[in-house]
Amino acid sequence: xxxxxxLIELLKLRAASKNAALDDEILQELxxxxxxxxxxxxxxxxxxxxxxxVLIEDMQSALDGIFHLSEDEIPDxxxxxFLLLAQNLCAVCEYAxxxxxxxxxxxxxxxxxxxxxxxxxxxxxxxxxLPGDNELKSFRDRAGVTKVERxxxxxxxxCGEALAQRxxxxxxxxxxxxxxCDRTGKYVGEKINGAEIVSVEKLAVLHRxxxxxxxxxxxxxxxxxxxxxxxxxLKTAGITKNVFTVPPWFYDGAYDFVHESxxxxxxxxxxxxxxxxxxxDMSREVLDFIMPLSNLNCNSSCxxxxxxxxxxxxxxxxxxxxxxxxxxxxxxxxxxxxxxxSGGEPLLHPELAEMVKITREAFPITGLAIQTNGLLLLKDDxxxxxxxxVMHKNRCGFQVxxxxxxxxxxxxxxxxxxxxxxxxxWGQISGKPVESFWIxxxxxxxxxxxxxxxxxxxxxxxxTLYNGYVYPCFLPGSSEVIEKHFNVKFxxxxxxxxxxxxxxxxxxxxxxxxxxxxxxxxxxxxYCCFEQVRKVKWExxxxxxxxxxxxxxx
Ligand code: SF4
Ligand code: SF4
Numbered sequence: 295x296x297x298x299x300x301l302i303e304l305l306k307l308r309a310a311s312k313n314a315a316l317d318d319e320i321l322q323e324l325x326x327x328x329x330x331x332x333x334x335x336x337x338x339x340x341x342x343x344x345x346x347x348v349l350i351e352d353m354q355s356a357l358d359g360i361f362h363l364s365e366d367e368i369p370d371x372x373x374x375x376f377l378l379l380a381q382n383l384c385a386v387c388e389y390a391x392x393x394x395x396x397x398x399x400x401x402x403x404x405x406x407x408x409x410x411x412x413x414x415x416x417x418x419x420x421x422x423x424l425p426g427d428n429e430l431k432s433f434r435d436r437a438g439v440t441k442v443e444r445x446x447x448x449x450x451x452x453c454g455e456a457l458a459q460r461x462x463x464x465x466x467x468x469x470x471x472x473x474x475c476d477r478t479g480k481y482v483g484e485k486i487n488g489a490e491i492v493s494v495e496k497l498a499v500l501h502r503x504x505x506x507x508x509x510x511x512x513x514x515x516x517x518x519x520x521x522x523x524x525x526x527x528l529k530t531a532g533i534t535k536n537v538f539t540v541p542p543w544f545y546d547g548a549y550d551f552v553h554e555s556x557x558x559x560x561x562x563x564x565x566x567x568x569x570x571x572x573x574x575d576m577s578r579e580v581l582d583f584i585m586p587l588s589n590l591n592c593n594s595s596c597x598x599x600x601x602x603x604x605x606x607x608x609x610x611x612x613x614x615x616x617x618x619x620x621x622x623x624x625x626x627x628x629x630x631x632x633x634x635x636s637g638g639e640p641l642l643h644p645e646l647a648e649m650v651k652i653t654r655e656a657f658p659i660t661g662l663a664i665q666t667n668g669l670l671l672l673k674d675d676x677x678x679x680x681x682x683x684v685m686h687k688n689r690c691g692f693q694v695x696x697x698x699x700x701x702x703x704x705x706x707x708x709x710x711x712x713x714x715x716x717x718x719x720w721g722q723i724s725g726k727p728v729e730s731f732w733i734x735x736x737x738x739x740x741x742x743x744x745x746x747x748x749x750x751x752x753x754x755x756x757x758t759l760y761n762g763y764v765y766p767c768f769l770p771g772s773s774e775v776i777e778k779h780f781n782v783k784f785x786x787x788x789x790x791x792x793x794x795x796x797x798x799x800x801x802x803x804x805x806x807x808x809x810x811x812x813x814x815x816x817x818x819x820x821y822c823c824f825e826q827v828r829k830v831k832w833e834x835x836x837x838x839x840x841x842x843x844x845x846x847x848x
Contacts, residue, residue: 541659579805739820747815
């Protein structure tokens with residue numbers, strides 16, 4: 295029990311048992327308390343009067359008494375006892391200003407007495423009730439001790455634990471993880487390394503009452519819930535400030551940006567937490583995933599390619615258009631969790647390195663990767679040296695599609711990329727070759743769009759960005775390519791095209807609306823029929839060999 299509570303308990307006991315003025319006997323008893331030890335006789339008598347006044351609830355007299363006995367009257371050797379007693383009495387009388395005054399005097403006393411650690415405890419207490427107080431700041435500077443910030447981590451997965459370990463390793467006693475938050479409630483009440491696991495509701499209380507200084511969202515980017523969902527959850531709970539996240543490479547020296555696993559990632563291990571922390575802008579939306587398409591053509595020509603690459607002619611998105619789109623995304627979203635620059639085959643774009651730089655500049659902590667079939671890299675003729683250097687510097691990796699030709703050359707590919715310090719991963723976690731493609735698109739809008747969307751297996755992973763528009767998936771764009779190449783019509787598709795994509799430069803839209811749009815069915819879904827899906831063996835084919843039935847259920 296601290297001094298204040300001890301005094302209060304004592305006073306209550308006395309009041310209950312006697313309800314009378316304090317006599318010498320009581321004073322003697324009180325003086326046994328360390329609080330009174332060493333007090334001068336005159337000061338002690340004064341204190342008796344004050345305590346008497348408190349007991350008969352004459353608060354004004356008690357307060358007058360406290361201030362009547364000034365510090366000057368107290369011999370140096372009793373100053374500490376006096377200051378302790380005075381602040382405790384202010385607490386008993388619920389006189390906040392007096393309590394602050396005597397606490398500050400006590401801090402001053404401790405600093406003069408060269409006891410900075412003890413002073414820091416009181417400074418930290420006071421900072422909770424007086425955030426931003428300049429006098430306390432100067433006390434802290436004088437004490438020369440850095441404030442220990444209390445951190446709560448949102449997430450109890452291995453990402454959460456890895457983050458806590460990293461904070462411990464690099465914080466230099468500046469940060470201490472005091473809580474974890476488990477949104478599912480499953481582990482609430484348990485502890486990780488002494489830090490309590492709490493619910494979202496309890497987290498909100500801790501946040502509101504300033505019992506935590508920073509909330510850091512631990513997030514792999516690949517598992518549910520999506521980051522956007524976490525931030526929405528925090529907003530709903532009233533947590534809108536002091537929320538941070540860290541880049542994927544900060545984790546434990548650090549993070550495999552494509553799969554949910556922890557692996558060495560160049561440079562992350564040396565990163566200080568202060569450099570890694572990015573404060574969330576809770577007034578804007580966060581985007582979970584987007585695939586900007588650099589070009590639609592491809593060097594591989596897979597039969598039944600979902601993007602219809604074998605039917606396209608060479609052509610690239612202009613750098614200016616890409617820059618405009620990324621700049622607009624930055625206005626709409628404070629953070630994009632994962633970017634995968636895709637195609638066609640992005641390595642065919644002559645300015646891919648610039649696209650990487652533009653993306654990284656706009657989104658410093660995004661998980662950035664280029665999706666490729668990898669075949670062009672195998673030549674290793676120096677053509678991609680600049681790109682690989684830019685990728686290395688900008689922490690951009692490759693996600694390599696698992697088609698047999700590149701799997702056969704995996705050792706060569708691995709060596710070329712590791713020589714350039716570029717991370718890469720298979721597009722399919724298993725690394726097994728894609729054996730077949732699925733055809734599920736029809737020429738007529740025969741399906742119920744809600745039903746098709748519900749049964750769709752692509753909508754969570756295929757949000758694309760191309761030439762100023764976002765699309766929930768590849769289908770609207772590739773269906774236009776199919777129309778042109780085979781001279782066919784997807785019935786009433788053209789009339790509905792404005793509902794199958796969204797112009798991100800429309801200033802009436804914000805990030806929240808665009809995100810909502812991307813996850814909802816569109817009229818394009820009516821052409822998809824997953825019940826009648828046709829499986830075709832993966833193989834490469836010439837453009838001239840491509841048939842309508844390679845792309846459409848006919
Ligand atoms: S690698 Fe095959 S599936 Fe991928 S874009 Fe090229 S042609 Fe299409
Ligand atoms: S159009 Fe709709 S149902 Fe079809 S693949 Fe795209 S999101 Fe899925």
